[in-house]
Amino acid sequence: xxxxxxxxxxxxxxxxxxxxxxxxxxxxxxxxxxxxxxxxxxxxxxxxxxxxxxxxxxxxxxxxxxxxxxxxxxxxxxxxxxxxxxxxxxxxxxxxxxxxxxxxxxxxxxxxxxxxxxxxxxxxxxxxxxxxxxxxxxxxxxxxxxxxxxxxxxxxxxxxxxxxxxxxxxxxxxxxxxxxxxxxxxxxxxxxxxxxxxxxxxxxxxxxxxxxxxxxxxxxxxxxxxxxxxxxxxxxxxxxxxxxxxxxxxxxxxxxxxxxxxxxxxxxxxxxxxxxxxxxxxxxxxxxxxxxxxxxx
Numbered sequence: 001x002x003x004x005x006x007x008x009x010x011x012x013x014x015x016x017x018x019x020x021x022x023x024x025x026x027x028x029x030x031x032x033x034x035x036x037x038x039x040x041x042x043x044x045x046x047x048x049x050x051x052x053x054x055x056x057x058x059x060x061x062x063x064x065x066x067x068x069x070x071x072x073x074x075x076x077x078x079x080x081x082x083x084x085x086x087x088x089x090x091x092x093x094x095x096x097x098x099x100x101x102x103x104x105x106x107x108x109x110x111x112x113x114x115x116x117x118x119x120x121x122x123x124x125x126x127x128x129x130x131x132x133x134x135x136x137x138x139x140x141x142x143x144x145x146x147x148x149x150x151x152x153x154x155x156x157x158x159x160x161x162x163x164x165x166x167x168x169x170x171x172x173x174x175x176x177x178x179x180x181x182x183x184x185x186x187x188x189x190x191x192x193x194x195x196x197x198x199x200x201x202x203x204x205x206x207x208x209x210x211x212x213x214x215x216x217x218x219x220x221x222x223x224x225x226x227x228x229x230x231x232x233x234x235x236x237x238x239x240x241x242x243x244x245x246x247x248x249x250x251x252x253x254x255x256x257x258x259x260x261x262x263x264x265x266x267x268x269x270x271x272x273x274x275x276x277x278x279x280x281x282x283x284x285x286x287x288x289x290x291x292x293x294x295x296x297x
Contacts (some may be wrong), residue, residue: 002110004072006040008047011069015157016137025136062179070159077141077276087224092181095284098125098134098150098201102202102227107245108147111165114291115284123282125256131274132156138276145285152205160274163289166296167270168210171246172261175238179259182241186262187215195219196231204269208243211267245269247295269297 012022012033019030026033031183041048048062058066060240099108100203102118116122126141131153134146150201151162172190190212198205205224212219222240225231232252235242244252249260273280273289278285280286 003036003040003043005066006036006043007069008073009036010040011066011073013049013056014062014066014069015159017157018054018056025140051068060271069114074159074276074278076279078123078279080141081263092121093283094123094125095282096125096143096145097127097284098137098143098146099128100131100146100150101128101226102131103147103271104245104269105151106229106232106248106251107269110248110295111147111271114287116285118287135160135269135274138274141276144275144282145288146275148272149269150270152274160208160276161278163269163273163275163280165273165292166225167268168264169246169265170204170243170249170267171249171263172243173232173235173249174241174259174261175236176257176259178238178241179261187212187217189261190217190219190241193219194222194240196223196225196235196240197221198228198231198243199224199226202226204243204267206263207267211264225265230290239262259280268297 009022009026012025013019016022016025019033023030023033037048044065046060046061046065048065050059051057084155095158098113099105110149112124112126116124127137131146131148131150133160135152137155138146138160146160151164152158152160172186172195179189179195182189197208200206201208219241223231223234225234228244231242232244234240236255236258243264246263251256253260271292273287275285277285280289
């Protein structure tokens, strides 16, 4: 019988590119991994890796084996999700979701909320962090889903699938007092005005800067934020015009003294559910994807 633990170790080394990086993911020593991969090669009667200096490269047979390993463990994860879902009916269904730190937390809340409205109780476990780290947790089956504002990066060696949830245009908002100081039609009112923008490294931040340039608007960037919720807190105090999803305008303007200034047409933020499932089966993820269709464009 094929030892699937050995096969799992092989997949981790193949995707990480080295024994050392795989050992960090798996929390075991490189020597343990090396021994188990050697046993797998002996069992299969093939050579899976060749050494080129300090690097490990897959042989042709190794690449074929990796393809099968990914299919095997993806199918296994789907089976685990289905069985966990069915066995948990009537009990609290555990839902482990990661939220990329570049994503609006207000959007994340609205996306996750439908999972909490299922007939059976749900125990929600949320993590926040960089997409790369969350995808590693997903690959180890420590998360059921990762919510992100970008699909799975090509640079990440994790077998995962990007399920597009939809997109929203980005709008500018301001405290009433600040809007009175910089009156006039949008977007001209932003010229010379203080603004709070997403960090320059964020894709949405780059698109907003390009949009401002195209419209000949030169605001004064008084703050850059990776966390949109923190930017909104500063915006509520009148520090600067800030941005947020256009579809959340009713909720944002419901706060005391907040005004919707205008929509940056053409600047769209997309959202994805990242999963190791090709076919979504987890009831919470199904609820999220179905609700997102009616919520986002």
